[in-house]
Amino acid sequence: MRDRTDSFVPTAEEIQHALADASTGELVFFTRQCLERGAFDHVLAVERAFPQRFTEDAALKLTFAVARFVGGERTEARATVEALVAERPADLNALAVLAEMEARSGERASAVRLFSTLVERYPDYPGAQATLAALLMPGPPYRDVLRAIHAALRPETYLELGVAGGATLALATSARVAVGVDPVPAPLEQPLPVGARIIHETSESFFTTRRREDVFGAHPVELAFIDGLHLFETALRDFIETEHWCAPGGTIILHDCVPLSAVTATRERRTRFWVGDTWKAAWTLARRRPDLRIRTILTPPSGLVVVRRLDPSSRTLEDGFDALVSELRTQGYPLEPGRWPALLNVVPNTPEGLTEALA
Ligand SMILES: C[S@@+](CC[C@H](N)C(=O)[O-])C[C@H]1O[C@@H](n2cnc3c(N)ncnc32)[C@H](O)[C@@H]1O
Structure with a gap:
């Protein structure tokens, strides 16, 4: 003893x-x-x-x-x-x-x-x-992985949809302009960098009422993090609009797309830890946009999907959007805990995995 x-x-x-x-x-x-x-x-x-x-x-x-x-x-x-x-x-x-x-x-x-x-x-x-x-998902938690992504890419412009207490917006220290969008004001967990501000609106209202030039000037978005409403049609719409604001060499990261169990991955919230059905947004990107480069870092608690080789002029996802939404709405998460979808190209939560995700 x-x-x-x-x-x-x-x-x-x-x-x-x-x-x-x-x-x-x-x-x-x-x-x-x-x-x-x-x-x-x-x-x-x-x-x-x-x-x-x-x-x-x-x-x-x-x-x-x-x-x-x-x-x-x-x-x-x-x-x-x-x-x-x-x-x-x-x-x-x-x-x-x-x-x-x-x-x-x-x-x-x-x-x-x-x-x-x-x-x-x-x-x-x-x-x-x-x-x-x-x-x-052994390895560092998602905020530490995001910190490493900021350090590797050093974006000058950063957009975040879904800010909560600002812990991830605060990571945008290299950005000249960093904008967070969240309809619900929340106390800040830490001070924001000088170039950062929060706009209290839904992402839908944000994209409807503003032009990129008004928010970021002449510079397209270099890095974006989508972490707002946990419904797939909103996450997908967030991706579509964000991609229009990005440069082709930009990067969009989606959170909460790798559930651990079906019960935490439903549209209606039934659990304290809940990722909703945002996973369908990532699966749709993988299926309908083979031109994108998608890698998924297995970082706890629910992974980070890293999307590169963007095409800001693409309209592929807008076409048939409503039909797609009604087709996917009732689908349940099909995988057991610890089984990962091949279409998301999972990489380990290591420095090598991060390098592969950002290649
Ligand atoms: C999981 S939290 C974001 C956490 C933050 N990114 C982090 O990692 O610390 C999700 C946030 O999305 C916000 N949200 C909900 N609906 C939204 C919408 N339609 N547009 C933008 N943000 C939304 C919520 O108010 C909530 O603060």
Whole structure:
């Protein structure tokens, strides 16, 4: 067992005295408090003070197993939780703890399988989607990848559709003009670069009421990030309009086009983590615009689709747009977690993958 050099735990008598009237629920809450503060040895001491309570209650068994795992008794802890999962198949907490233990033990395939089962049964189980994304898409998160893209391309002009707190607009430090479009004003997460401003409108109104020259002057858009409304017809329309504003050598990046599960990829929002059906926009680009160069970086939580070799004069996607929208509207996401669509040309989330995406 791992030593805590700063370890001090009360005696069993002191714990029994202090927690004499605690219900099982209170003991569970107390041991979770200990774990959240890193005091796994305190949980072990509480178990020694109330051994009977810990053999009778599944939640206490779990917190004890987590404390043992953190303390280094990994094999015993995993065996306890595996037995709990087998005895109590409906216990989502036991499943989540086992999945987490597998992930922390480097058992990737088993962790992916367990987290996939967990999100299938309860997509909003705290942290499950994020951990599954990190397992399936190893490497830096999307904002770090965007930072690296800005550093590689150093765009002079930047357009972002869907800004929220401005964390990604703030990455446009090289841009002389950087414009973010979002109908909902939100407090800024960080200061924006000097050349950046936010226009509070929907992207549709933005493109209807403005000309590129009024916003960017003579310079076409060099880099754009589409991260607005999570419906595919809006994302596709955003792409069409943005491409008209770009130079042929420009780059458009789409967010949220690589879902991890069908339930997070629906038009109607049913989950806390939700990417909507924007994936259909990327699939449409790949199918209908073979002239574009599309590469998809598998960065958590939902990938970045990098589109190059733009054609600002193209009308291909406008033709038959309405028919396409009604044809695709009801389609569900067809792939299992961890299966990637070949048509999006997935590249790894590494410096080499980034170089390939920007080639
Ligand atoms: C996921 S957030 C953007 C996050 C930001 N790009 C980042 O990575 O930090 C999506 C944003 O799109 C905005 N949005 C919704 N509908 C929109 C529309 N029609 N046009 C532009 N933005 C829209 C929402 O208000 C929300 O702030």
